[in-house]
Structures are given as C-alpha cells and as structure tokens.
Amino acid sequence: MPHINIKHFPANLLQEDKDILSLELTKVIKKAFGCKEDVISISLEPIEKAKWNEEVYFPEIKFKENLLIKSPGY
Numbered sequence: 898m899p900h901i902n903i904k905h906f907p908a909n910l911l912q913e914d915k916d917i918l919s920l921e922l923t924k925v926i927k928k929a930f931g932c933k934e935d936v937i938s939i940s941l942e943p944i945e946k947a948k949w950n951e952e953v954y955f956p957e958i959k960f961k962e963n964l965l966i967k968s969p970g971y
Contacts, residue, residue, distance in 0.1 A: 898936055899938075904944050904953050910941070
C-alpha cells in the first residue's frame with residue numbers, strides 16, 4: 898500500500914522518463930500517505946485509444962466520479 902496504476906494511451910517512454918516519473922510520484926505519495934518508499938508500487942498500463950471509453954472512462958472515471966481527486970476536462 899499504496900499502489901498507483903497509470904492508464905494512458907500507448908507511448909514510447911524512455912527508461913529515463915519512467916525513472917523520473919517513478920521518483921517524483923514516489924516522493925509525493927510518501928509525503929501524502931506518510932509511508933515508506935518500499936511499500937509503494939507503480940504501474941504503467943497502456944490502453945488503446947479505441948478502448949479508452951470502454952476500459953477506462955466509463956468504469957473508472959464516469960461511474961466513480963466520487964472517488965476522483967482530479968477530473969479530466971473532457
């Protein structure tokens with residue numbers, strides 16, 4: 898605990914980009930939750946644009962609006 902799953906359109910992220918993303922997210926999560934770095938996990942999950950509404954928007958955004966801490970502008 899905690900686990901972060903970032904769903905996104907497919908992107909060619911360099912390992913350096915992934916490392917920076919992991920480092921920065923880990924810092925923020927440690928501070929917000931008051932936990933140690935070794936209990937945090939982060940995954941990147943590419944979702945095809947054609948499947949975004951079905952797999953992400955409706956089940957995780959639209960139908961769980963009460964859980965969002967930031968809403969998309971679309």
